[in-house]
Amino acid sequence: MSTKYGGYMGKVLKINVSTREVTEYPWSDEERRLFIGGKSMAAKILGDNLTSQTKPFSAENLLVITTGPLTGTGAPSSSRFNVSTLSPQTKIITSSNCGGNFGYYLKKAGLDGLVIEGRSETPLWLHIRNGEVVFNDAADMWGLKTGPAQKALDERLAAENGKPVKNGKLVIGPAGENQVLYSAIISNERVAGRGGTGAVMGWKNIKAITASGNQQVRVAEPEKMKALNKKWFKYLRSHPLTGDQLPRLGTAGLVSTMQMNGQLSTKNYNYGRYDDFELVNGETLAEKYNIVNKGCLTCPIKCARTVEVDGKPVKGPELETLGLLGGGILNNDLEAILKWNYELDELGMDTISTASTLAYAMEAREKGLWDNGLAFGETEDISKIWEDIAYRRGIGDELANGSRWLAEKYGGKEFAINAKGLELAAYEPRRAVGLGLGYAVSNRGGCHLNGGYMILLEGLSMNVDPQTPHGKPDMTVMFQDLMEMVSAAGQCLFTTYAFFPPPLISKPHAWYTRAFCKAVPVIGPVLRLLNKFPGMLCFNIPVVFNQSKALKYATGMPMNFGKFFKAGKRSYTLERHINTRFGIRRKDDSLPARLTDVPQIEGDEKTRVPLERMKTVYYHARGWTQDAVPTPRTLKKLGLAGLASYKETCEAFRRGEFQDKPAGRSAGAGKEGA
Amino acid sequence: MVTIKLFGSLRLKTGFKEMQAYASSVSEACALLARATGHDKKEFKNCLFVINGKQGKYSSALAEGDELVLMSPSGGG
Numbered sequence: 001m002s003t004k005y006g007g008y009m010g011k012v013l014k015i016n017v018s019t020r021e022v023t024e025y026p027w028s029d030e031e032r033r034l035f036i037g038g039k040s041m042a043a044k045i046l047g048d049n050l051t052s053q054t055k056p057f058s059a060e061n062l063l064v065i066t067t068g069p070l071t072g073t074g075a076p077s078s079s080r081f082n083v084s085t086l087s088p089q090t091k092i093i094t095s096s097n098c099g100g101n102f103g104y105y106l107k108k109a110g111l112d113g114l115v116i117e118g119r120s121e122t123p124l125w126l127h128i129r130n131g132e133v134v135f136n137d138a139a140d141m142w143g144l145k146t147g148p149a150q151k152a153l154d155e156r157l158a159a160e161n162g163k164p165v166k167n168g169k170l171v172i173g174p175a176g177e178n179q180v181l182y183s184a185i186i187s188n189e190r191v192a193g194r195g196g197t198g199a200v201m202g203w204k205n206i207k208a209i210t211a212s213g214n215q216q217v218r219v220a221e222p223e224k225m226k227a228l229n230k231k232w233f234k235y236l237r238s239h240p241l242t243g244d245q246l247p248r249l250g251t252a253g254l255v256s257t258m259q260m261n262g263q264l265s266t267k268n269y270n271y272g273r274y275d276d277f278e279l280v281n282g283e284t285l286a287e288k289y290n291i292v293n294k295g296c297l298t299c300p301i302k303c304a305r306t307v308e309v310d311g312k313p314v315k316g317p318e319l320e321t322l323g324l325l326g327g328g329i330l331n332n333d334l335e336a337i338l339k340w341n342y343e344l345d346e347l348g349m350d351t352i353s354t355a356s357t358l359a360y361a362m363e364a365r366e367k368g369l370w371d372n373g374l375a376f377g378e379t380e381d382i383s384k385i386w387e388d389i390a391y392r393r394g395i396g397d398e399l400a401n402g403s404r405w406l407a408e409k410y411g412g413k414e415f416a417i418n419a420k421g422l423e424l425a426a427y428e429p430r431r432a433v434g435l436g437l438g439y440a441v442s443n444r445g446g447c448h449l450n451g452g453y454m455i456l457l458e459g460l461s462m463n464v465d466p467q468t469p470h471g472k473p474d475m476t477v478m479f480q481d482l483m484e485m486v487s488a489a490g491q492c493l494f495t496t497y498a499f500f501p502p503p504l505i506s507k508p509h510a511w512y513t514r515a516f517c518k519a520v521p522v523i524g525p526v527l528r529l530l531n532k533f534p535g536m537l538c539f540n541i542p543v544v545f546n547q548s549k550a551l552k553y554a555t556g557m558p559m560n561f562g563k564f565f566k567a568g569k570r571s572y573t574l575e576r577h578i579n580t581r582f583g584i585r586r587k588d589d590s591l592p593a594r595l596t597d598v599p600q601i602e603g604d605e606k607t608r609v610p611l612e613r614m615k616t617v618y619y620h621a622r623g624w625t626q627d628a629v630p631t632p633r634t635l636k637k638l639g640l641a642g643l644a645s646y647k648e649t650c651e652a653f654r655r656g657e658f659q660d661k662p663a664g665r666s667a668g669a670g671k672e673g674a
Numbered sequence: 675m676v677t678i679k680l681f682g683s684l685r686l687k688t689g690f691k692e693m694q695a696y697a698s699s700v701s702e703a704c705a706l707l708a709r710a711t712g713h714d715k716k717e718f719k720n721c722l723f724v725i726n727g728k729q730g731k732y733s734s735a736l737a738e739g740d741e742l743v744l745m746s747p748s749g750g751g
Contacts, residue, residue: 241749248683251751256681260724260743273727283685303750319751425751448751461749463722463729497749505747507720509732 003029006220007069007554008037009112015126015133017204018059018118022133025115033557034639037068037112038488039095040571042084045115046093047578048644056088056196057179057203059118065170065209066113068490071103072217073554074229076236077492079104079297081187083170087195088203089181089353089402090421090445092579094195097487099296100187102211105168109213120205125153130213138207145346146173146186153210167212173348175390176202180400182353182423183390186345189304189315190296193350195422195444220556228553232546236300240506241461241497246303247293251319252282254460258323261459261466262431262600262607265424266327267376268359269417269592272428272600274327280334285316289338301494309342317341317351323426324355329362330377343383347390353402354389356423358382360403360416361395370410414593419446420584429591429609430600432458434472436609438480441589441618441628443575449493452479456497457520461505462513464520467606471520473618474527481531481568486547488571499544524617531621534569537562570638573622573630577640577649586628589615625660676736678703682746684721688713700725700734703742721746 003010014025025045035044042064054060063085070078081103087094106114110131125138136156141149149171157165168187175183176198183198184191192198219225237243245253255277258264262272278284285305291313295302305316317325317337321344325337344351364370372395374385388396398406403423407416417424422445429436435458438451448455454476458466483493504513530537540549540560552559576584590596591611600607619626623634632650635641652658679692688711697703700723708715721744723730736742 240747245683245746245748246750248686249748253682253748254751257722257745257748260681260722260727260745262727281681283681283691286686427751453751456749461747494750505749508722508747509720 003032005029005032005069005555005557006218007073007551008032009107009110009215009217011111011131012113012115013111013128013131013133014115014117016118017116017120017124017206020135025113027112032555034567034570036485036488036551036567038066038080038082038490039084039097040484040488040567040574041113042066042082042095043093043571043575043578046084046086047574050086050093050578050581052581054086056086056091056200061086061117061200063116063197063200063204064113065106065116067103067106068488069555070550071490072107073219073225073550074298075225075491075550075554076229076233077296077299077301077495078490079299080490080492081106082487083185083192083197085195085197085200087197087444088179088199089196092420092443092445092582092584093575094197094444096185096192096194096197097493098185098187098190098192099299099492100168100190101297102168102170102187103490104297105166105211105213107217108215109211110215111211114209116204116206119203122205124206125208125210126206127157128209128211130215141207142177143174146171146348147346149173149208150186150188153208157210157212165212167210170201170209171348172198172201172207173346173390175199175348177207178390178392178400179203180349180389180392181402181405182350182357184348184350186348189294189345191345191350193352194447198348219554221553225550225553228546228550232550233300235543235546236495236498239498239502242301242494246301246494249282249286250293250303250305250316252285252305252317252322254319255281255322255326256283257460258427263428263455263459264323264327265417265426265428267330268328268356268363268415269428269594272431276332277327279332280322280326280337282319282322284334285322289334290316296492299492301492303494307338309339314342315345320425321351321355324352324359328355328359328426329379331379333379336379336382340382340386343386347386349386349390352425353423354386356417357399357403357406358385360406360412361399363415364406364410364412367412369412370406414597417446417592417594419591420588422446424448427455428600430595430607432466433469433609433614434458434466434476436591436595436611437469437472437614437618438476440591440611441476441615443572443579449483450480452476452483454479457517461497461500462517463508464517468521469610469614471522471524471527473614474524474531474621475520476618477531477621478527480572481565483568484571485564485568488567489547489551491547495547501544528621531569532623534562534566537565566638570640573624573634573638574640576624576628577630577635577643577645580629581645584628586615586619586626589628625658627659629658675738676703676740676742678707679741679743680707681743682721682748684717684744684746697736697742699736700730700732700742703736704732707744718744
């Protein structure tokens with residue numbers, strides 16, 4: 001199936017690994033226009049195929065790998081791809097966006113995406129070359145860690161072709177093979193970490209996927225695209241965040257800022273400051289261990305660090321890993337974190353969920369709930385714990401199921417730091433309540449990015465009052481929708497930090513920056529209006545927001561800021577509409593009671609997340625019922641009336657199945673909901 | 675005597691980490707840093723200030739034993 005739009009290869013393959021049948025997945029230009037690509041495209045595919053009865057570990061579950069229309073066009077930071085599936089960890093749909101080069105090579109192979117169903121009887125390596133799929137036996141690779149597995153793939157491709165083959169790779173490690181619920185898919189050094197996509201790939205008996213080819217991405221307006229890209233690269237390189245802080249320090253640079261703001265999760269989120277933070281912060285990493293900065297293909301930001309572990313250059317840890325495996329478990333040994341980060345990547349496990357699950361287990365033992373031998377600050381045998389988790393041995397077999405599962409078994413839900421089963425990142429939301437809302441309502445579970453990343457304004461880059469709930473729900477909706485579409489277009493979310501004009505970031509004490517920060521909590525109604533009527537924004541925003549123009553030049557679709565924004569809304573609501581099928585309601589948009597009921601600073605009631613009142617405003621701004629269900633009116637307004645499930649939803653609303661009020665008290669309602 | 679610490683990209687740019695100095699205000703501390711590092715005072719003036727764990731201003735006063743932290747803005751996780 002071809003396409004009239006540029007930016008796309010016009011072909012999506014459906015691969016049944018049970019029958020080894022390969023067919024073209026029907027994906028129309030109308031769907032391209034509505035869902036653009038990436039996670040949004042994947043959500044539509046999952047929504048069309050999954051029923052409420054589908055189980056994560058079943059032949060019916062799909063592993064959907066998609067690219068966006070900007071991938072392969074030379075747009076900055078656009079070599080990405082997305083993996084979506086029904087998550088075994090959260091039991092709702094998950095999406096994981098990954099850098100590296102696989103997205104670029106999938107397009108070189110002539111494809112916009114892969115839809116994988118079934119389960120192979122034997123270990124499999126899928127090689128996609130110029131649109132053709134080769135099913136290779138991977139029995140000899142099964143059991144390999146992710147580094148050796150990727151090396152083996154290069155060697156086999158070189159042996160088959162008589163020379164090295166440029167390719168993009170996806171592999172799982174032992175964790176994915178053993179269905180650790182938070183196992184990841186690894187691509188070079190980059191990781192599709194969240195939601196357990198690696199476990200689904202492992203269950204399907206797929207060890208690896210490689211892509212290669214010589215196809216070219218056709219751009220609708222190549223000259224304009226080229227000129228825009230040139231300006232865009234220049235702008236990103238000049239911005240204080242994307243051109244200075246991230247290249248110099250990577251995400252690790254946030255540790256110190258979070259510490260100062262009381263936002264650094266410490267001892268399983270008991271506290272927001274870690275006394276030894278200077279031993280495990282980004283500055284120390286850069287000064288003592290960083291060898292070289294790296295970036296993904298076409299990325300001017302170059303946020304990745306390379307460090308040395310046992311004399312070998314390996315990927316350095318991100319902020320989340322530093323925070324959660326540092327203060328999170330009261331560990332001040334940075335060298336140990338570097339080593340663990342490498343080990344977890346080799347085993348193919350999400351560092352956030354692994355670390356947070358470990359912290360829960362340490363606290364459960366401290367409270368006498370689970371005698372597991374783990375303790376805060378005692379980290380000598382941690383490497384063995386990783387192996388035990390990956391191979392599901394001993395207590396590792398239980399740790400492999402994540403903090404939600406453990407809390408259901410041993411108790412302590414109030415300190416199992418997850419939302420909808422997905423563990424939170426290292427940002428402590430009691431000192432950034434907008435982020436707290438984002439964590440709770442995020443479609444994929446406790447994710448700072450899918451949650452809208454309000455903390456950027458709440459102390460990291462700007463000084464919007466982190467404790468006020470005012471204006472935050474509307475701002476969260478706006479950020480979520482924009483980030484949703486940046487991701488769907490195939491671009492790295494880090495480019496969104498440049499939405500804020502440089503003076504707002506580099507001059508925090510200037511009158512205009514202070515005025516902006518003061519204004520955010522009081523402009524909620526204005527933002528609500530824009531959220532309700534994105535079509536009003538029928539223009540492009542020059543210099544700082546290039547995404548809409550880039551999509552227009554790449555695809556030839558009519559596109560402006562408002563249409564881009566609306567597409568993000570459509571995608572976010574679609575994901576929620578699908579999750580509704582799996583039972584997600586207001587009560588599930590929750591946080592552990594530690595974060596909503598216990599002030600971080602004793603006696604200061606403001607230092608907890610006032611979640612319920614923010615949720616009420618948030619659902620209203622979204623056009624969902626107060627029980628967090630998108631209404632037929634909202635679905636229709638967003639162009640989702642064509643969904644097969646739309647009629648069912650209308651009928652369910654007519655039958656009164658979905659009420660415009662909460663169906664049950666939120667788990668995190670606590671004091672404020674009482 | 676106050677303790678002055680620098681975090682963020684400006685620390686890597688200047689190579690400056692920490693020093694003990696006599697400074698009665700944040701602005702004076704910024705001037706000291708500019709002299710010590712050879713960098714423009716404006717660069718320090720545009721940092722975020724934290725005095726003993728609480729947000730400060732360029733005009734904030736410093737007292738004996740205070741810890742002043744300067745951070746350049748950050749984002750991206």
